[in-house]
Amino acid sequence: MRESLRLRLVLWYALVLTLVVVLYGGAVVYQSWQAAMEGVDTELQRYAREVSKALKPVDGGRYDLELPTDAEAYFFRSEGARPYYVIWSRTGELVDRSAPDLHVGLKGTPADGRREVSVQADGGATVLVGRDIDDLRRERWDLFWDVVLAGVLTLVVAIFGGWFVAGRALAPIKRISRTARAMSAGDLSARIAVESTESELEQVASTLNEAFDRLRLAVEQERRFMADASHELRTPISVLRAETEWALDRERSPQQYKDALAVCRRAAHRMQDIAERLLTLVRAEAAPDPEDLTPVAMRSLLDDVVKWLTPMAQERDVRLTVTGDPFTVNGDAEQLREALNNVIANGILYNKPGGSVAISTRRLGGTARIEIVDTGVGIPADAVTRIFERFFRVDRARSRDAGGSGLGLSIARTIFVAHGGDITCTSELGVGSAFVISLPTVPMPDSRLAVAD
């Protein structure tokens, strides 16, 4: 494929160059022929004038001709061009001619291979001067073949040079395709060797390398996610296996069977919870179909979520408040509800009795900010950057006691990002955490339209 690209480049190049050489060579030959003819005409005119000056009319329509020496020499001793003159009287009778055997007409075009000029002399006589131009024609053909030869040589050199240059210019493509092949064979660490950053192709190589880096990162994240997911499932599976193997090992009392089954049920619930959350995460990751997006009144959605979470908050003696402007987001209401639920529930779960979760909204031009500030236990500095990672938990034991899977905030973030927004977190140990969600807003929908809620 690369060779055919190279070939096509060179063929186009050769075609254009041939055109240039032909036009240029043609122009050179034509111009030099024109110049030679002008020179001949000038020469002939000069001698024609000399002849006509030397022509003296005498009585009875007769003429006397006394040529100067240079004209004499020109007409009678020139080699090759064999110039000649013919003089006619006013009445058209032949007066004199230098080459008696030459057939020359008073009017009409000169014979092939000759060039002629005629002037009117005193007394109405006509002087015609002419010469052979065969030698000039030969010179013209010599020049023509010289130009053809030079053109062909130029073309040959240029085509070979072009082939070489095209090969060099296309060399990065070979490197790129080699690397791409290695990548598709599974070597995600393969990178294109970038030799310089000057040519466009090298820039393409750099861009591709960056894309490969991102691809590798994504694949690694996916791999880690799979490892984490299987890791999460292993513990309840271990419980199931250990419990059932123990129960089946020998005859047990009914109470022991009951206890074993209760443990198995707990493990099953946990596996179900993990599976459901994984599914939610995968669904949230698929970018929402623009067709499915509806204007969502965020303020009423927030009120809904808070209402839903109030029993849980009361149980833990945590106060929930919502303040701020209403705004509308184009999105999937169910996903946004889940995301907000996860963040707010997080604030309730990791709170202190008597604490609060304050939710406020603010519109800033085309975006809206939702701040969720809790008075909870806070997150250690080294963990703040990682809390949106899947399966990351600050305190594993506490998280599990609270029913956490380590996926809630990761799901929330995925949903906000899929809606063109983001979520960030700042926290202080023992003081609390603040989550800031930003979302692009849309104008309030017409009140007649149903608000997806």
Added chain:
Amino acid sequence: MRVLVVEDEVDLANALNRVLTEAHFAVDVANDGEVAQYMLREVSYDAVVLDLMVPKRSGWALLQDLRQSGSRTPVLILTARDAVDDRVKALDLGADDYLPKPFAISELVARLRALVRRSGGNPSPVVVVGDITIDRAARLVYRDSVPVELTAREYSILELMVRHRGTLVTRSAICEHIYSESSDVFSNVIDVHIAALRRKLGPSVIHTRRGQGYIVNA
């Protein structure tokens, strides 16, 4: 054989406790790293079953501390982390075995028994002391090829003495290795068990060092 199970998953820890107790291990459970560290300092265990991801103090740190303190207690890592890197890291930190979750309990028990045998210097399941043959895999004892009926405690004491063949085993050491934290024992119970063992195995197997303890000669 006294084992410490370090596992934060309560259901799993309970299951392991039951399973290992039925396999005649004296089992202690630690649900977090700090408790585990305390117990490891206080008790001389025959083996440790260690989950790497425990709260408060990680399994990695526990393992490192244990080996740095010079302990030779066999450690079996029981974890959901099954990446090769993790296995290598754990083994290089001084773990003796590695079993990824989920696991078969029979395998866990067999691996623990093998670890304890190896730590006693003799990996073979069958040990012969005079006319007594002890099959440590089947937990059976023969005297002149005739099976000898031993209680679980008697067997455990015999196994312990045989494992430490040639060295003096004190009464309190026997207590420590035979009973878990949860059992209340008086050390004269040991004397009763030893007397029963002597009766069943003959007087030449276990020797008494007055005021010090017991020994099975090498």
